Amino acid sequence: MTTLLLFTSMKEGTEHLEQIHSYATLWKGNKTNDMIQFVDSFLDPIEWESFDPWEDHHSLIIQNGMTIFIGWKVELQSGIIIFNSILSQETDISKFLNWIWSFTHTSAKYWDELLEELIDQEEETISKIPIDITNHHIQIDFEDRGTFINKVTQFFQDNIFAILFSPHVLIDAEKMEFEVLQEVSLNDLEMFYNALNSSNQHIKHFTEKIVFWLSFKNYEDRTKEIQKIIKLVADLLLLDSVPSMAILAKHAEMLSNIDKDHFLLLVQQSIQEFKPDLSISVEDLIRMADIVYKDSQELAFMIAGLALEFIFKDNSLDSLVLMAKTISHWNTKQMIALVETLASQYPSPTEEQKEILTKVYDELSKDISDPEGIESIANAYCTIGRQKEAVLLRLKQFDKIEDETDTFALVEVIKWAIRIPGIEDKELAEIIAPYFLTAMETSPAGPYFPDQIGEIYEYLEKDQKKILILAITTQIVKNIDLVPILEQSRTLEIVKGFLKNKNDFLDLVAIVNAKLHELLMEEGKESKEIVKELFSYIETRRGSKEIILPIIEKMLVTTAKFGSVETYTRVLDFIKTMELDIKTRHRIFEMMDLAAKNAVSFQLEETNKELGIQIYYDILSFAIINEDSEILAQIMEHAVQNAIEIDKREAIIDFSKGLFTFSQIAGIQSWVGKMNELMEKIVENGKVELSKVIFHEIIELAPPPNDKEQLIEKQLDIASKIPDYLSPDEETAMWQNLLAIFNLQQKYDEILETVERGYHAFISHNRPIEAFHFLIDAINVLDRDDFDSLEPKLIDSYLSVIDFFENEADSKFVAKTLYNLFTELLNHVSKHLSRLNEAIEITISELIIRYIKTKDVKQLEYANIFLTFVIEKIPIEETLPILIKSFDQIIRTRKKFDPKYSLFNEFMDRLRFLSATRQRREGLKELRKILYKFKKAASKDNKIKQEMIIGIYLIGSFYFQMDCDFDEQCKIEIQEIAVNYFEAMIGLSKKETGFTELIHELYEKVRRSPSEIRTIVFHLDRLINSYEEYELLLAR
Amino acid sequence: MRSFRLKLRFWRRGKPILKEPRKKVELNLEKAHEKFISLSKRLEKIMSEESEANACESQILSEVSFLEDTQVYEAVLGRVQKVPYPLLNENDLGVWLLDYYTSLIAKIEALLELEEDI
Incomplete structure (x- = not known):
């Protein structure tokens, strides 16, 4: 079959053609998927980098069973790809080559002309011209179409291997x-x-098939096969009419790959007409058998049989391992056959043979899963003294058990294993242990397992296998809970039945009894007989502490677990009668600890759980503190946990202290970590208060500072997770304690860090007051230089406190608190005065706002007091502007919201402020203002009004409050004011009365000496009385 | 704008003169004085217990002593008791002294509230 593809990059007139990538294409002949795929990847500019459309291209390649010519002419911008089957008829080859010739010799100017030429090409008939190859460089020149067709056809037919093993074949117009x-x-x-x-059809056939097979490999892979191919073809040439078994076996894999059917045919033929051949390799035969096995098992068995014959004949036992390896993945029947053959071949194997056979059986057993095969190999193992391997092989199949029938089979194998001779009991016990457990676990409910146990013990007893009895009994007792629940005690009773009254097994009976005791207690009944037997046993073996301690432990745990207080007490009494060295005593403590844990974990009733607590008190009752403190510390940790579990408050406290x-006695550092973990557990259990109680109890015991620090840190940690865990006072105390600890140790970095953490904790808990006090405490323990920050x-x-009080309704409380804090603030702040001024201003504003809200005048009085306090504490020059601003705000607010706020009271407030701030000049101005108002009102009424008497009080009061006695300038100015005031009064006194006389008298006094102003107020009563x-006189 | 000014003047002109019943002033004055004296003593006690004198307390107590020394209380009370008319106007010495006492009482109370450990 020959197929032509014409492709062009020309666009004109090619629109209707199939487009592949950027080329228009036209197929002539049948196209296969391989061809389409080839063209697609060849024309893909990314895939096929070697093709350059701006250079002529003429090459021949072999691929996928096809000879392919690729040609491209730049001037035509067109090319062809021709496909031809690699082993095709001469006519096809001729067609293929004619197209190549036509293309390489075309005179077409356009792609469609090329197309016409190719379609209408004349075909040259073939007459072969042999070619001698004398060099690796091959060049075939063409004089005309005829020589081209004939030479190349010849080459294709006879020397195709040369092309197959060439990296690049060029065909152009000349060569x-x-x-x-x-x-x-x-x-x-x-x-x-x-x-x-070759005239031998097998040789010719296989060689052609090799060509075809190679054509499907890419060039790289093809070259890798060169040596194999050369050897194969060389050997093939040795074949005569009957195929040689040796050659077939040697090249079995390749021949099978190249043409399996023909290969099988030849193998069959060679067996049928088998001729002994010394060159046959047994290994080749075995490998060939394996290759053939997939297609013809019968043929494979025949080859294997042949191989086995060679092995036995030559005694080449090593090949048996390869045989076993090969057959191991064939079917079981063949394996059994091989095993039986080997057993009969070597009834009494030598040591050397045993070794080989062991390897053979190892190979066979590697992947085997068929029980029959396993049994066969296991038996074979036994015949060569490999009982351990035999047992392991048979048990291995039960690594995973899927149903009850597997269990039955497993039990049978165990029974088989304990009966085979030649394997040590100890070794066997170790091997069967995990499988015995599996059998216990997967046994069905009902009498099956106890019955099987009975049978097993019969064998063991019969064969006197004490070690196995010991191992299996221990295993049964330890794992009895794996057996179906209803069969547990029955199983143990059967075991006990076999062991009882045999002196060798007294200890084992006790172990069984202890477990039986537990099982029966679990069922709610305590067997007096078993208890009696147990006590009798421990009494008898009193001297062997190591032996009876496990029994005592079991008894303690069982009685605690199921609440048998009476038996527990008897065990405890027995323990007290024992001679206890430290080691034993500690062991017993651990047992009791375990018993207590069981009492707490398993008991459903609260009263019985308390036994778990009682046991810890029992431990303490016979502990020797100096010797046992270390273990007691460990046990007390469990004791606390158990007490938490059942919520025994007193016990929690006692054990925590313990x-x-x-x-402390044992010098264990880690106690505090454990204690803190317990604290956390207590809190998790909702016993918040108890956690604190324990903390305080332990603090009372005066732990070392570092431990105390950790305890406090834990409390603070809990507080950070549980809101309101600590009251403000408690939290403050915690932080203060921390400060005190660090202060004691002179750890200043830690102090500063604690201050920082504590402050943030309080602020984040919205406790600014506590934050403030805490800072004051910190400042008090630090040097002056350290607390600047x-x-x-x-x-x-x-300031946070002020914010915090925003919604506080109790204004008196707010003012008092702020006053106290403010006092502290003024006592401790010395450098950041601008921030302090801010605090003053905000405080006064807060009080004013509260006054506006409540109309409670005391808020403003508080504000005045705050101001006076500041004046006393802070250098006046630093704060005066803020003080004046705040004071003015107070007065403005009062005047705005209080209609009864009198002129007099305003003046008195101003006087007090100005006096405190030593502003005499301002004071005199205020005094003049108010007196002017009095005088003006009196002038209007043209008489001395009563309020003018108040004016005299104001003058006297001013003199007194402003300490004018010590200021000459003040004296001069107040004298002037007083004189003016009295002159105004005299001016208004129209009638001569005692009152006006007194005015005159006072006038004269102040005129004479300003110091007299100090005394004028002592005449006010007389003035009032005479007014x-x-x-009355004026009224007339 | 013009009418608004007129209205403002009207209100200014209309401000009433406050008057207090004489008897009420008399009784309140007695009570206020009594309270004033008692509070002053409390303040004095606090001050005597303090190691360092508080400026605010000193100032108020000085003023109290000064006022008491003038003996205006007896004189004003006597005058109020003898007044023949039932109402006292806002400029009366009795009303003044009562107002003064009230103001001082508020101050002392505020101070006591801040200083006393209650």
Whole structure:
């Protein structure tokens, strides 16, 4: 079959053609998928980089059973691809070559002309011209179409191997030229030629098939096969009419790959007409058998049988291993046959034979799963003294058990195993142990397992296998819970039945009894007989502590677990009568610890759970503190856990203290970590209060500072997770304690870090007051230099308190708290005065806002007090502007919201403020203002009004409050004011009365000396008393 | 704008003169004085217990002593008791002193609230 593809990059007139990538294509002849795929990848500019459309291209390649010519002419921008079957008829070859000739010699100017030429080409008939190959470089020149067709046809038919082993074949208008790989000699090429032209049809057939097979490999892979192919063809040429078994076996794999059917045919033929041949390799035969096995098992068995014959004949036992390896993945029947053959062949094997046979059986047993095969190999193992391997092989199939029938089979194998001679009991016990467990676990409910146990013990007893009895009994007792529940006690009773009254097994009976005791207790009944037997046993073996301690442990745990207080007490009494060295005592403590844990974990009733607590108190009752403190510390940790479990408050506290005390005595550092874990557990159980109680109890016991620190840290950690775990006071105390610890140890970095953490904790818990106090505490333990950095923080926390009080309704409480904090603030802040001013201003604003909200005048009085307090504490020059601003705000607010706020009271407030801030000049201005108002009102009414008497009080009061006695300028100015005031009064006194006389008198006094102003207020009562007369006189 | 000014003047002109019943002033004055004296003593006690004098307390107590020394209380009370008319106007010495006492009482109370450990 020959197929032509014309392709062009021309666009004109090609629109209707099939487009592949950027080419228009036209097929002539049948196209296969291989061809389409080839064209697609060849024309793909990414896939086929070697094709350059701007250069002529003429090459021949072999691929997928096809000879392919690719040609491209730049001037035509067109090319062809011709496909021809590699082993085709001469006519096809002729057609293929004619197209190549036409293309290489075309005179067409356009692609469609080329097409016409190719379709209408004349075909040259073939007459072969032989070619001698004398060099690896091959060049065939063409004079005309005839020589081209004839020479190349000849070459294709006879020397196709040369092309197969050439990297690149060029065919252009004048010549065909290529280089044969050096690995292929000229003799090899001649040999290939001979094979292709052999009169032996098998040789010719296989050689052609080799060509075809190679054509499907890419060039790289093809070259890898060169040596094999050369040897194969060389051997093939040795074939005569009856195929040689030796050659077939040697090349079985390749021949099978090249043409399996023909190969099988030849194998069959060679067996049928088998001739002994010394060159036959047994290994080749075995390999061939394996190759043939997939297609013809019968043929494979025959070859294997043949191989076996050779092995026995030559005594080449090593090949048996290969045989076993090969047959191991054939069917079981063949394996059994091989095993039986070997057994009969070697009834009494020598050691050397045993070794080989062991390897053979090992190979056979590697992947075997068929029980019959396994049994056969296991028996074979036994015949060569490999009982261990036999047992392992048979048991291996039960690594996974899927149903009850597997269990039955497993039990049978175990029974078989314990009966075969030649394997040590100890070794056997180890091997069967995991499988015995499996059998226990997968046994069905009902009498099956106890019955089987009975049978097993009968064998063991009969064969006196004490070690196995010991191992199996121990295993049964230990794992009895794997047996169906209803069969557990029955199984143990059967075991006990076999062991009882035999002196060798007294200890084993006790072990069984202890377990039986537990099982019966679990069922709710305590067997007095078993208890009696157990006590009798431990009494008898009292001297052998190591032996009876496990029994005592079991008894303790069982009685605690199931609440048998009476038996527990008897065991405890027995223990007390024992001679206990430290080691034994500690062991017993551990047992009791375990018993207590069981009591707490298994008991359903609370009262019985308390036994779990009682046991710990029992431990403490016979502990010797100095010797046992270390183990007691460990046990107390469990004791606390158990007490938490059943919520025994007193016990939790006692055991916690125990944990601390014993750890201290034993010098165990890790106690505090454990204690903290327990604390956390207690809190998780919702016993928040208890956690704190334990903390305080332990703190009372004065733990070392580092431990105390960790305990406090834990409390703070819990507090960070549980809101309100600690009250504000408690939390403060915790942080203070931490500070105190670090202060004691002079760890200043830790102090500062603690201050930082504590402050943030309080702020994040919305406890700014505590944050503030905490900072004050910190400052008090630090040197002055260290707490400078805390000043801004202190102010921040004070401001946070103000924010915090935003919604607090109790204004008195707010003011008092702020006052206290403010006092502390002023005592501790010395450098950040601008921030302090901010705090002052915000405080006063807060009080003013509260006044506006409540109209409670005390809020403003508080504000005045705050201001006076600041004046006293802070250098006045630093704060005066803020003080004046705040004071003015107070007065403005009062005037705005309080209609009863009198002129007098305003003046008095101003006087107090100005006096405190030493502003005499301002004070005098205020005094003049108010007196002017009094005088003006009096002038209007043209009489001395009562309020003018108040004016005299104001003058006196001013003199007194402003300490004018010590300021001459003040004296001069107040004298002037007083004189003016009295002159105004005199001016208004129209009638002579005692009142006006007194005015005159006072006038004279102040005129004489400013110091007299100090005394004028002591005449106010007289002025008031005499005013009535003045008033009455005016009324007339 | 013009009418608004007129209205404003009207209101200014209409401000009433406050008057207090004489008897009420008399009784309140007695009570206020009594309270004033009692609070002053409390303040004095606190001050005596303090190691360092508080400026605010000193200031108020000085003012209290000054006022008491003037003996205006007896004089004003006597005057109020003798007044023949039932109402006292807002500029009366009795009303003034009562107002003064009230203001001082508020101050002392505020101070006591801040200083006392209650």
